[in-house]
Amino acid sequence: GEDVEQSLFLSVREGDSSVINCTYTDSSSTYLYWYKQEPGAGLQLLTYIFSNMDMKQDQRLTVLLNKKDKHLSLRIADTQTGDSAIYFCAESRAHSSASKIIFGSGTRLSIRP
Amino acid sequence: DGGITQSPKYLFRKEGQNVTLSCEQNLNHDAMYWYRQDPGQGLRLIYYSQIVNDFQKGDIAEGYSVSREKKESFPLTVTSAQKNPTAFYLCASSSSNQQVYGYTFGSGTRLTVV
Numbered sequence: 001g002e003d004v005e006q007s008l009f010l011s012v013r014e015g016d017s018s019v020i021n022c023t024y025t026d027s028s029s030t031y032l033y034w035y036k037q038e039p040g041a042g043l044q045l046l047t048y049i050f051s052n053m054d055m056k057q058d059q060r061l062t063v064l065l066n067k068k069d070k071h072l073s074l075r076i077a078d079t080q081t082g083d084s085a086i087y088f089c090a091e092s093r094a095h096s097s098a099s100k101i102i103f104g105s106g107t108r109l110s111i112r113p
Numbered sequence: 114d115g116g117i118t119q120s121p122k123y124l125f126r127k128e129g130q131n132v133t134l135s136c137e138q139n140l141n142h143d144a145m146y147w148y149r150q151d152p153g154q155g156l157r158l159i160y161y162s163q164i165v166n167d168f169q170k171g172d173i174a175e176g177y178s179v180s181r182e183k184k185e186s187f188p189l190t191v192t193s194a195q196k197n198p199t200a201f202y203l204c205a206s207s208s209s210n211q212q213v214y215g216y217t218f219g220s221g222t223r224l225t226v227v
Contacts, residue, residue: 008153031215035215035218040223041220041221042119042205042218042219042221043156043203043205043216043218044218045214045215045216045217048215088156090215092215101215101216103155103156105155106155
């Protein structure tokens with residue numbers, strides 16, 4: 001199938017870790033991405049991981065890739081109120097003569113005090 | 114600073130009218146894209162263009178039209194044939210190194226039919 005799948009909602013307590021999960025379908029995908037969308041704004045690229053990597057860490061963000069299960073996760077350590085947003089998982093997929101990025105439906109992260 | 118600009122931020126349309134959403138980029142990107150976002154749903158691709166004077170339909174092109182006369186500009190027209198046009202519209206662009214850097218998005222236009 002075509003879908004990149006994510007759960008729609010996640011609620012975490014401020015200061016805890018958030019883990020957002022994603023499954024994708026194309027085993028030939030070369031790059032996988034996490035985008036963040038704040039209310040009323042466009043999408044901002046947070047991080048990406050190349051398919052030959054298992055993990056990538058960037059400050060409070062950790063991306064884990066399990067190619068066997070086609071599973072991608074984003075962990076946000078010490079979640080803050082500014083992390084409230086929709087997070088999109090995406091994969092780069094070969095399409096005709098060019099690659100194309102396929103987006104999931106997004107996970108809305110809400111932070112409770 | 115380089116970036117991608119969408120205008121207007123909010124747009125109201127009467128039923129039966131065509132409206133055009135603007136998207137301009139100064140990133141020297143070859144490819145440009147239009148997405149539609151509805152509440153609780155992901156991004157759905159309307160049209161994309163990989164080079165000037167060429168564009169392809171995405172997954173939901175019916176009721177929309179585009180042009181790509183200049184590299185910097187990719188306007189989207191929402192025609193009266195689009196039955197449910199109220200949505201948030203996002204424009205994006207990408208370089209030839211798109212796989213590494215992904216897409217750069219504009220800040221969106223919220224279209225409401227009144």
